[in-house]
Amino acid sequence: MTRIPGRALTVPPTLADVAERAGVSRQTVSNAVNNPELLRADTLVRVQEAIEELGYSPNRAARNLRTRSSHLIGLRMSPVQEFTANAAADRFVHSLVDTSREAGYQVLLFSGDATDPESGYDDLLRSTAVDAFVVTDTYLGNPQAAWLRERRAPFVAFGRPWDDPSATHPWVDVDGAAGAELATRHLLDKGHTRIAWIGWRKDSFIGEDRRSGWSRTLKERGLPTTGLASRVEDTVNSGREASAVLLDEALPTAFVCASDTLAMGVMHTLAERGMHAGEDVAVVGFDDSQTAQVMHPGLTSVRQPLEDVAIEVVSALEGLLAHPRRIAEGKLLTPTLAVRRSS
Amino acid sequence: MTRIPGRALTVPPTLADVAERAGVSRQTVSNAVNNPELLRADTLVRVQEAIEELGYSPNRAARNLRTRSSHLIGLRMSPVQEFTANAAADRFVHSLVDTSREAGYQVLLFSGDATDPESGYDDLLRSTAVDAFVVTDTYLGNPQAAWLRERRAPFVAFGRPWDDPSATHPWVDVDGAAGAELATRHLLDKGHTRIAWIGWRKDSFIGEDRRSGWSRTLKERGLPTTGLASRVEDTVNSGREASAVLLDEALPTAFVCASDTLAMGVMHTLAERGMHAGEDVAVVGFDDSQTAQVMHPGLTSVRQPLEDVAIEVVSALEGLLAHPRRIAEGKLLTPTLAVRRSS
């Protein structure tokens, strides 16, 4: 925006201003912006110069009104979890923002109270404030998915529709079983044969999925799983208590945990007993949190490819918005293992 | 939205639909939504029923176009930092989203490449996509602040204008010196007299501010600071190395660190030497990260009142948008100390 003396900078130039300056009609300016190939080369140059000189950007509200699309993606933030090592959601938001931008979209954040999963979505949808949603909190089924589908709202889920295999919306997820398998195989390679599992309550689909990767890997090798598994809440203290019991009763030499939070609980138990992770007992967590990265001695952890998840989510979103009736697809990505000194 | 057979749900009702159903003019519906006190009670009820029945929400684009405001706040995400314990930015985003909603605003996230601080702001501003910005990354002065001010863009900064005390924009910040003082006093109360500081490079305003809280507290008590301070990069390894040198050369019994990341570095050194935090040496970090909360044995850390920061930021934003010419104010909040077993 060049500084025009006397005119407030707070009133940005419009299409008409550019048209006047370039000596063309408003429509031609619009075409220069949206369909430059329609203009003769010299006209295009003249218009672009005027745009540059005035610092013109199309008014978003006017464009949104006319095109009935906002190029905004709605994302509901799940509440902050303190006293856990879970930061996957935040890492994902970063990736999503970056990827969306490349696709010409921006992310509108909103929050809703935890008790009402639909709150927030409804208003945004009816006011056509966003073109689509990205739904992330699908840990225990996802009521929003059914709700959004019913309203024909375009959305992509990060997380499988566990509770409804017939669901027809696009989704992207990370193969938790493969992650746990990766972790378990890594420990097998290190010579461990008694490998314990500390996971979440049985009603957690994600927890059971991850657990299955551990159990199937041990069973494949004919190794025991009985008495070596524990299902608890996702807190440090639960992990601490569960690992203490397991150490006493099942004598494992390694732990695979459904989260870094639980793995930190194991670390507490080890420290309390004067044992050292990576020397006396191996520990592997899940999510590659900042804590896993900075703690002593470094926690081996399954890392979700959240950057790739974001790419797939945005790609699905583009498909969805371009072809609303297209059949939905699911995409399952494979995690990696960040090996550190705890194993 | 009631389901109207034959009509696609993707075309939401408009003001005109509601007006027709309620048997009033469009303007009256608009008033019912925006100035209900102007309507006679029975008319209001009738209109509200129609709104309810049709599931009407005002179209945002149309409203934004007409009112020249979007009720959106732009927030640029700083890049993800891995291998640190810094998550204050993410915690702040959560608080900001929640607080904004209460004030009728939503948060639009955008990203820009790290090399060009203005990228992203410019387009959003010229296209009138957001009403205001919240600027957070002010650790080394804030070039965006000057840039935004020059363009008369409404914004509130989380972070003082360190490099320009004459800056006239509203800001909110947390008193880092008070935080470090809190940490240092806590250690003095525990009987420590040789308290070391590990902080950031000298060109970090925030780092020097925090450091001053440590040094002034010790000087007040007539205790030594010489040789007890180290200025390094904000990485775990820097903290590890700096603490090793300090332990050897200055024999401190406690450490105050400018970040939890640095504090974790101290933890590494202690572990490597078979020493125990909280028993042999006390350690205090800064930011109350998830890592501080979940690690063994728990890291005492200065906690920024980010929820309050968000409240003050939104409040300043409201003032700014309501009275654009009002003189700017700065607000300094005091942190607290989360005491854990490392001290």
Next chain:
DNA sequence: TTGAAAGCGCTAACAC
């Protein structure tokens, strides 16, 4: 290849 007309859905200003 360029221009003119119409209208997206809403609200400010004013008339009744």
Next chain:
DNA sequence: GTGTTAGCGCTTTCAA
């Protein structure tokens, strides 16, 4: 208290 008129800035349709 309620209705009428106009127009925010843009793009779609159609004519030149």
